[in-house]
Amino acid sequence: MQRVYLGLGANLNNPIKQLDNAVIALKSLPSSEFIACSHYYASKPMGPQDQPDYVNAVACINTSLEPEQLLDLTQAIELEHGRVRKAERWGARTLDIDILLFGEHTLNTERLTVPHYGLTEREFVVYPLQEIAPELILPSGASIQQIVNTLPLNDLQQLPR
Numbered sequence: 001m002q003r004v005y006l007g008l009g010a011n012l013n014n015p016i017k018q019l020d021n022a023v024i025a026l027k028s029l030p031s032s033e034f035i036a037c038s039h040y041y042a043s044k045p046m047g048p049q050d051q052p053d054y055v056n057a058v059a060c061i062n063t064s065l066e067p068e069q070l071l072d073l074t075q076a077i078e079l080e081h082g083r084v085r086k087a088e089r090w091g092a093r094t095l096d097i098d099i100l101l102f103g104e105h106t107l108n109t110e111r112l113t114v115p116h117y118g119l120t121e122r123e124f125v126v127y128p129l130q131e132i133a134p135e136l137i138l139p140s141g142a143s144i145q146q147i148v149n150t151l152p153l154n155d156l157q158q159l160p161r
């Protein structure tokens with residue numbers, strides 16, 4: 001069993017509803033137990049600014065799936081929710097599910113880099129992660145608390161449940 005943290009993000013087609021649906025889908029993943037989801041947060045787009053604000057959250061599951069099995073399933077959830085991979089890098093998306101952390105593992109395969117490469121620079125990942133895992137230590141040895149302390153909020157807003 002591994003503890004896995006997943007980043008959720010959407011900025012099209014009712015982003016809150018997209019995240020609600022993602023959480024429902026994550027609750028029915030095989031060989032997995034849903035542990036928690038952070039509040040939802042409104043965030044400014046990272047990358048091109050000519051796109052709507054995002055809604056982001058971090059979810060936690062325990063799973064006995066292999067990393068690439070989990071990736072297959074999270075990509076299937078993204079597709080079911082109408083994600084269209086656009087030509088533009090870092091453009092708007094209906095639903096994005098990123099594997100942020102997979103237990104203590106460090107992975108570098110064709111399909112998967114874990115910890116997620118942007119994790120420590122993205123306020124919309126770091127703050128929700130700290131909300132649900134305040135004691136977390138990353139594989140690098142850095143604590144989530146240390147990372148929060150060095151990362152500006154950049155207008156991140158916790159939304160009411």
Ligand code: ROI
Binds near residue numbers: 009045054056091092
């Ligand atoms: N910006 C924000 N605020 N939230 C995201 O989830 C997000 N996802 C992305 C890019 C386009 C990099 N920007 C983002 O993929």
